[in-house]
Amino acid sequence: MGVLERISRLIRSNINDLLDRAEDPEKILLQLITDMQQDLREAKIQVASAIRDQKKLESQYQENLVMVDIWEKRAISAIKEQNDYLAKEALKRKRDCERLANEYKSQLDDQTKSVQSLRTGLGELEAKLSDARRKKDLLIARQKRAKAQRSINETMSGISRSGAFSALERIENKVRNAEDEAQALEELRKDSLESKFTDLENSDLNAELAKLKDKIKESN
16 A cells, blocks of 8 residues: 555544444554554655655756757857758757657656645645544543443443342331331330339329328318
8 A cells, every 4th residue: 555545544534433443442543643653754755755856857857948948059050150960960959858858847747746746645644643643632531431431331230130229228228117116115215214203203292292181180
């Protein structure tokens, strides 16, 4: 797979979709960033090479344009010297240089488009890599939260199926009943104790009343 094809694939890729399908999202995301960094390095090398070729073609094109002008001037000089043979030879060289210049110009135009395409792809890849780096920690955190929430939900579902909540409710009811029973017994004990004190007070009052009656009889 060429660098440009990998760049296109990575630019089209959706990081969230990759994470959804991955068993280990953190691992796949880190690997994706590593791959993108490697492709970026290779792309930069290819772009640099393409730029060098572009400059070389530009130089060769300009050189042939210069030679076209030179051979035309030589043809003119030969004509002035009334040397048609040299004039024709100079025109032949001029024609060869014009042909080469046109070929270099065509190649230069194609190379310029290629360099522009490579530059665009390189810029998009750099933007994609920057975006992946920014999203890395956020996406990993989101994935961990989702995993933790799923684990909690599975645990709660398991507890519900096992009847643990019902058992806890039954135990709570038994404890509440025991507490109510203990409180009732405490209240009964207090009522019994109060009754005894009341009986004792009544006995003392009866004795005091009897004494008071005897005192009244004696005074009469």
